Amino acid sequence: MSTPVLTLRRVRRLVPRPVLACAAVLAVGVALIPLVYLAVRVSEAGWTRIADEVFTARTGVLVIRSVALAAVVTAACAVLGAASAFLVTRTDVPGRRVFGVLAALPLAVPSYVASFAWVSTVEGFEGFWAAALVLTLVSYPYVYLPVAAALAGADPAQEEVARSLGRGPWRTVLGVTLRQVRPAVAAGGLLVALYVLSDFGAVSILRVDVFTRAIFTSINLGFDRTGALVLATVLVALTALALLGEQLTRRRAARYARLGSGAPRPATRLSLGRLRWPALLGLSGVVALALGVPAGSLLRWFGEGVSRPGSLAELATAAGNSLGVALLGTAVTMLLAVPVGLLTVRAPGLLAVALDRLAYLSHALPGLVIGLSLVFFGINVAYPLYQSVWLLALAYAALFLPLAVAAVGAAAAQAPPGLEEVARSLGRRPSYVLRTVTLPLAAPGIGAGAALVFLTCMKELPATLLLRPTAMNTLATGLWTHTSVGAYAAAAPYAALLVLIAAVPTWWLSVRTGVLTRGGG
Secondary structure, three states: OHHHHHHHHHHHHHOOOHHHHHHHHHHHHHHOHHHHHHHHHHHHHOHHHHHHHHOOHHHHHHHHHHHHHHHHHHHHHHHHHHHHHHHHHHEOOOOHHHHHHHOOHHHHOOHHHHHHHHHHHOOOOOOHHHHHHHHHHHHOHHHHHHHHHHHHHOOHHHHHHHHHOOOOHHHHHHHHHHHHOHHHHHHHHHHHHHHHHHOOHHHHHOOOOOHHHHHHHHHHHOOOHHHHHHHHHHHHHHHHHHHHHHHHHHHHOOOOOOOOOOOOOOOOOEOOHHHHHHHHHHHHHHHHHHHHHHHHHHHHHHHHHHOOOOHHHHHHHHHHHHHHHHHHHHHHHHHHHHHHHHHHHHOOOHHHHHHHHHHHHHHHOOHHHHHHHHHHHHHHOOHHHOOOHHHHHHHHHHHHHHHHHHHHHHHHHOOOHHHHHHHHHOOOOHHHHHHHHHHHHHHHHHHHHHHHHHHHHHHOOHHHHHHOOOOOOOHHHHHHHHHHOOOHHHHHHHHHHHHHHHHHHHHHHHHHOOOOOOOOO
């Protein structure tokens, strides 16, 4: 009797649940609206026009440079993010509680702000490697945060077993601990690669010709909008290749689930010995480069900026608008991400994999293309949404859905499905199990995703410029407006307030993920 029951349970896990599957399809449909617009507009150009734009030496150079920049930054972020997370969560490095917050704060610094800070500080700072440095410093938290959460939530029993079998501390770290967080590193690395492929601010200021700069220039100048959209399709193809590579890595990665909501004792912290102070110096150096340079540049202009007549009132209004649209965008994004993340983990199959991968495609599109597509959608399909904050929230969802899906999926993977099956065997309805078992176990990961989405919504620029209601100003748009005309003193307060607001969810995120736990020394 047990074999048919077990077989039935396997089948139920493999067959997508109808309500969950429908909700996931709807969520991904929102993210695909920009791609639908892209397909319609590019198809109107004809194959001859497409071939003339794609098969050129210029496009080949853009492909090589964009892929190289994404590869360099992703590799650097994987090393820097994983190392920082390990030092903060699993070692006795001095000041780890402070670094637990500081290491995540660069995520709140827009790439265009960081680039301007470096350009205004270091003479001749431009080019490929300058962009690689800036993008690494502002995007390594995409790896740091999920890895820190995974290390804080990993079952220490596996490491204790390895130590009891005679493995030394460093062999245990390399052979057990790092294998546990490999899925988190891969997921964070994918987000970094997509962020680099879609970034415009840093590559524009630092004068690096990649796809996003070419697309923005074509659209902004109005000379060749169709050509720009054709280039955007090539960018989508590069994204698809990145997604395929991450999918192959995920298949080889083991899944680790801990029993219950967590062990009652923290993992044993590794004593660094003589490496303690070099590790502290390394963390301090990263923080100084990622936060110190932008802070020093902004402080030079801050006093003059807040002394302008009416500046404080403008700043307060922009801050209120930023908080409002970011919170709305976060709520919409997380609402759409939960069914996609749960479907991927709880009902694996072709549909779940396809939806999970499709959710990432629009993330690589420049925000300008996302904004233009939703302007088209609002005018022609959903006019009541046009010039409203709801259309801007949809843009945020299309752009940042992968951030939330990755967090929800990682959290659900650590919640053992056996607990849900026990609840169902007791006669509980699926909705009750989802509300009382699945979501509470995944709450820390969902909170991490919400914090990431909120921070990214706060600093998003191109789509906000296009879709914000008339006369509405946010911190990001106000900063860009002043910076674009060289009014750096007026721009400084907007940038500083962005970082200060970001410190609050970052601190909360650090507490929820276990980075600041006192246990273990």
